[in-house]
Amino acid sequence: MSAVVSVDDVSVSYGEVAALRGITANVQDGEIVGVIGPNGAGKTTLVETISGFHDYAGHVEYRGEEVGDASPSDLVEAGLVHCTESRDLFGHLSVEDNLELGAYRQQDGVDDRLDFVYDLFPTLAERADQNARTMSGGEQQMLAIGRALMGDPDVLILDEPTLGLAPVILQDISDGLDTIRDSGVTVLLAEQNVTFTMNHADRVYLLENGTIEREGDPETLRGDEYIRTAYLGG
Numbered sequence: 001m002s003a004v005v006s007v008d009d010v011s012v013s014y015g016e017v018a019a020l021r022g023i024t025a026n027v028q029d030g031e032i033v034g035v036i037g038p039n040g041a042g043k044t045t046l047v048e049t050i051s052g053f054h055d056y057a058g059h060v061e062y063r064g065e066e067v068g069d070a071s072p073s074d075l076v077e078a079g080l081v082h083c084t085e086s087r088d089l090f091g092h093l094s095v096e097d098n099l100e101l102g103a104y105r106q107q108d109g110v111d112d113r114l115d116f117v118y119d120l121f122p123t124l125a126e127r128a129d130q131n132a133r134t135m136s137g138g139e140q141q142m143l144a145i146g147r148a149l150m151g152d153p154d155v156l157i158l159d160e161p162t163l164g165l166a167p168v169i170l171q172d173i174s175d176g177l178d179t180i181r182d183s184g185v186t187v188l189l190a191e192q193n194v195t196f197t198m199n200h201a202d203r204v205y206l207l208e209n210g211t212i213e214r215e216g217d218p219e220t221l222r223g224d225e226y227i228r229t230a231y232l233g234g
Contacts, residue, residue, distance in 0.1 A: 003061075004029050004155055004186055005050055005080075010058035012042075012049055019045040020056075021210045027155065032177070032187040034201035036194050036231065042210040043190040044085060047157050050188070051075060051082040062155070077105040079154030085163065087144040091133030095124050095143055098132050102150030109152065116183070117146040120176050138169030145176065155186045162193045174200070194231040198222060206231075 005027040012020040020042050027033045035043050049056050052072040060067045062080050070078070090098055099117060103110045118125035121142040127135065132143060141161060148156055161177075162170055177200055181187055191197045197204060198218040206214035206227065214224060221227050 002029055003027065004063055005188065006059070006061040007046075007050065008059040008061075010046075010049065010056050010060055012045055012054050012056045019210055020049070023058075023207075023210075023212060025205050025212065025215070027186060027188050028202075030181075030184070030186055031202045032181055032189060032200050034197035034204040035188070035190045035207055036192070036197050036204060037207035039192065041207045043192075043207055044159055045210075046207065047082065047159050047188060047190045051080065051157060073105065076151055079152070080157070081148045081151040081153035081155070082157040083144050083148040083159065083161065085159040087140055089132045089140055089144060089147070092131060094129050094131060095135075096128040098143055098147050099124070099150050102147035103152070106150075106152040110150070113150050113152060117149055120149070120179055121146055121172065123172075136169075138165045138172075141165060141169070142172065142176070145173070149180070149185075153185055155188065156180065157188045157190070159190045160192060161189070162191060162196050170196070194227075198232075 003026040007023055007025045010020055010023045011018065023046060035046060037043055045054065048054055050060055050067065052067045052070060052075050062075060067075060099114060103113065123139055124142060124146055132140060145161060161173055165173065189197060189201060201218055203217055204221055205212050214221060214227060
């Protein structure tokens, strides 16, 4: 496997406040890589930086090209697609309209991708004509992921996809994530739900106070006393 995303000694600040400090990490082709940590640790800043939304010191590369030299929309066209924590749906538009907008930079194969999304989340097919703002939070999360998939990503960044979800929706997202990876999409997952992340990721980074404190495969990290005590309840 080769690194599709490479982060080398990256620091990001908001004014005088350091949000990330000397981060080095990578995502290999075909992996699910998790970034865990508490609220405020810097997870969202990290994935937003990879997506081209922040200035940074150091190097962030997507397929060997510095992301700071491209716009976020250029990165989307190149296959790096970000599903944000806030979802950013168009509430007054229908489910299907939202999905079709996700394909605005990748028009080839739209019908096939729409079929894939509807197979992945059948609720969206059932609600295709429903306005997004009238859906439950969990349904909106499925729609946000579906819209990101309509961009035909090589790398899909998911920021807190399980936040506030009911257990039944959480299971739908869990099943969907496995199917997404099986379809050949590489996934970078920023998530407070450590158990969910450990169940899906090939490798995991623990981010605290803007620095990486632990990294490894889930089996190794489950055996780490600090992670077991602080994040896994025992």
